[in-house]
Amino acid sequence: MIDPDTKILGVLGNPVKHSLSPLIQNIFIKSNNINAHYYCFEIEKQDICHIIKSANALGFLGFNITMPFKEIVMSYLDEIDEDAKETGSVNTVKFYGDKKISKGFNTDGKGIIESIEKSGFGWEYSEILILGAGGAAKSAVNSILKRPVKKIFIYNRTHDRALDLFQRSGKNADNRIEVLKNLGLKKDAIKRIKMIINCTPLGMKGVYASEIPIPHNWDLKDKTVFEMVYHPFETPLIKKAKKEGAKTIKGIDMLINQAAYSFYVWFGIKPETEKVRKAVLDENR
């Protein structure tokens, strides 16, 4: 029941009505017996500054921020945490303290690492291929570099963007990043890659639905394939990976894991995720 003490949260984006965040966060809230409710707000870019200020004045607890506002929102916040600074984008905002400071966080990196570690992946001496160089790829590179990996290969359709990501990550990289001009790798090099992470929309419902982000003739046996696309839950890449005996990590798992870290930012509780996973899968069956 909503009453005057109910804490208000939500996601700001455009378009955002398809978002799974309200379903996920409201289950976390209910399961933890918290008096709060999470809404969905489709907003315009020119309104973001006064929405942040007004929501703070109205006593909102915080927000998730999604496309296309993850970068622009940073100019309107009082503080930015380390992960958000490193990736240059914010996906979670919290208003806190007597002075109602607004602070931006980015929980994608933590969601990525948790998804990978839950799969049992061993970091040591591993070679990882990251496809894409946008926001999600930045979070992946940034967080994975903090693990003892041997090499991260980055391939992006626009080569210069991959080079930008490489330069940005330089200080933590210790020569562990290599930018690829194309995916025409030799058989041995493909074999050494232990994990492939798709940070592009290829495979997503709509115009990219039938596409995969790697050459069809790559053998995925013994690899871990991490697909960030979560609509549909089973993309052509995931289907190929399963067929060839690879381990898979799905976009929906990352979505739920990064959402659990946003919940932690707001409430200081790391929620259990299995119930949410089941509900999301049931709802979208």
Ligand code: NAP
């Ligand atoms: P973004 O910042 O817009 O970056 C998109 C990336 O995909 C860029 O590197 C872009 O390459 C590449 N790309 C776009 N269209 C392509 C095409 N037709 N062929 C090859 N490459 C293409 O987006 P993002 O935030 O990084 O998100 C990327 C994907 O990850 C999306 O599908 C998003 O839904 C998903 N994601 C999932 C989660 C989750 O929790 N599961 C979280 C974040 C993102 P160019 O540089 O050449 O344009």
